Amino acid sequence: MRAIIIGAGIAGLAAALRLHQAGWETLVIERAPQRRGGGYGVTFGGIGYDGAERMGVLPELRRRAFVTRELVYRKPDGARRFSLDAATIAATMGKRSFTILRGDIEAVLYEAVADHTTIRFGTTITAVEQDADAVHVTLSDGSTEHADLLIGADGLHSATRALAFGPEEDYRLDLEHRVAVYILKEPPADLPAQTTGSISAGGRTFAMMSVGDGRTAAFFGYRTDGGRAGASLEELHELYGDMGWLVPHALEGLKTADSVYFDSISQIVVDRWSTGRIVLLGDAAWCVTLFAGYGSSLAVGGADQFGAALERHGHDVPAALANWEAELRPEAEKKQKLGRRVKEVYAPRNPLVLELTQLPLRLSSWGPVRRLIERGFQLAG
Ligand SMILES: Cc1cc2nc3c(=O)[nH]c(=O)nc-3n(C[C@H](O)[C@H](O)[C@H](O)COP(=O)(O)OP(=O)(O)OC[C@H]3O[C@@H](n4cnc5c(N)ncnc54)[C@H](O)[C@@H]3O)c2cc1C
Known part of the structure; x- marks a missing residue:
């Protein structure tokens, strides 16, 4: 079985790793000329932690995690207002959770999967068609690829979503x-x-x-x-x-x-994350925003559960997609609600x-x- 994955961010690389572990061949298409890295420190926990543990990348993620010993709230001129110490910060995070630079999650996943997938940088998707047996993808370098599954893991402004589901305005909140x-x-x-x-x-x-x-x-x-x-x-x-x-x-x-x-x-709200053999994953499907503090965890946990559903359903891709979405959607919607509540007070x-x-x-x-x-x-x- 073969999947084409659009986007080499956290969702795309986690999917490539998990699908490899499920016995799939993968091709990853990334628009940027090289890995992007960077970003801010994010909290990593919940289903992301569980998924990373099952995929075998948890020790390396934990090794790169960082600890904040003091968080100081300041006035606009820099004067201290109040601060939280390490024990309080740890208490608000729970045990199966840590903070890590977003780019470091990407780096760990990349190192785990680089030998098992092909990543084509500087390339994007320009067209897609599907029939009962396969999905056919045209890329910006003029080539055409065929696969059993197309995964749009190309983030908030997903080109895959625009091609297969319709314009961003219809889904962006x-x-x-x-x-x-x-x-x-x-x-x-x-x-x-x-x-x-x-x-x-x-x-x-x-x-x-x-x-x-x-x-x-x-x-x-x-x-x-x-x-x-x-x-x-x-x-x-x-x-x-x-x-x-x-x-x-x-x-x-x-x-x-x-x-x-x-x-x-912005959040992305899509009624159904898949259509036929095309599926959205990560921010492209359910962006919860940094207000929910859970985007990276959902991307990794979502990819893990996705791979598990494919393993359970063998060659029946549509059944696997439906089963996976039924399992994951409540968690994504709960975090979206949280994100909207936090927006009001942020x-x-x-x-x-x-x-x-x-x-x-x-x-x-x-x-x-x-x-x-x-x-x-x-x-x-
Ligand atoms: C550079 C960067 C920095 C970020 N920093 C933060 C941060 O500090 N805090 C935070 O909360 N969230 C940040 N995010 C968002 C956060 O990474 C995501 O919410 C979360 O990790 C889910 O990731 P994702 O893989 O679904 O989407 P993303 O992390 O957005 O990854 C999508 C990937 O797809 C690629 N891509 C986009 N369009 C196309 C296309 N048309 N064709 C091919 N590839 C495409 C992108 O270059 C990117 O590599 C950042 C995202 C990026 C890309």
Whole structure:
């Protein structure tokens, strides 16, 4: 059995690995000229953790995970408001969960699968057709490929989805925020290792995060519901120009950053993730957004469950797709709901609302509350 996978991000590489383990041959098509890497620190847990364990990549992911010893909430001028220590951060994460740079998840999956798949970089999908027996894909280099299955793992702005399901506008729910993330070429001397600093004020959030191996990631996330039209990285200077602390350092670092992730925060809501032998996976199918803090975990866990469904159903691809979707959809929808709830309280414009939304965080560093949180995780686990 053979699958063509569009996109070599976390979902695409996890699918290539899991399908290889299920005895499938895979071809991965990636539009970027090389692996993209980068991104911000993400929480990895839930079905992603379970899936990574079954796929055998958990030890390497854990090895690259990083620990935050202190998370400091600051005022726009940099003055400390309050902080969470390592024990409190660990309590809010639970045991089967860790933080890791998004690009490191991609790197671990790539290293695990590189010898078992072909990855064609600098290439994209331009057309697709299918019949009862196979799917036929035309690529941007003019070649045509045939397979038993086409997996669209090409992210939020999926070309596979546009070709097989229809235009992005029909499926994209704009959560009215934008995000810019990048690794700084010159990490600031003032951010101690294993710490994160964060500022939230006037509908804008900034964070600087130490993400392991001496690397530092800068994060800007801000509301666009006030009617910001065209998206341009230039707007960061205008929007964040009044902030102090490490904001000027981060804005300077924007000029030299190798790769900047800059996008709207949007969910993808598709009634059915597959049509015939074409299936969507990861952000292309169900983007939950960073508000849910679960995109990478769902991508890996979703790929694992997908491979397991193919193993169960043998050559009956449509049955495997239906079975997999029935199993995974409730989890994806639950996280989408969470993402929409978090959107309402993320980066509030009103200072009073900010104080209220951060109150639980302030309280969480108090011993009895922290123990309650830990107990909650034990019960949930
Ligand atoms: C560079 C980058 C940085 C990111 N940083 C963060 C972050 O800091 N925080 C966060 O919460 N989320 C981030 N994300 C999103 C996060 O990775 C995803 O939510 C999650 O990992 C699910 O991944 P995915 O594989 O479904 O989609 P993605 O991670 O978006 O991967 C999609 C892949 O498909 C490729 N692709 C796109 N279009 C085509 C096409 N037409 N043809 C072929 N290939 C195509 C892309 O280049 C990419 O490699 C980032 C994504 C990228 C690409």
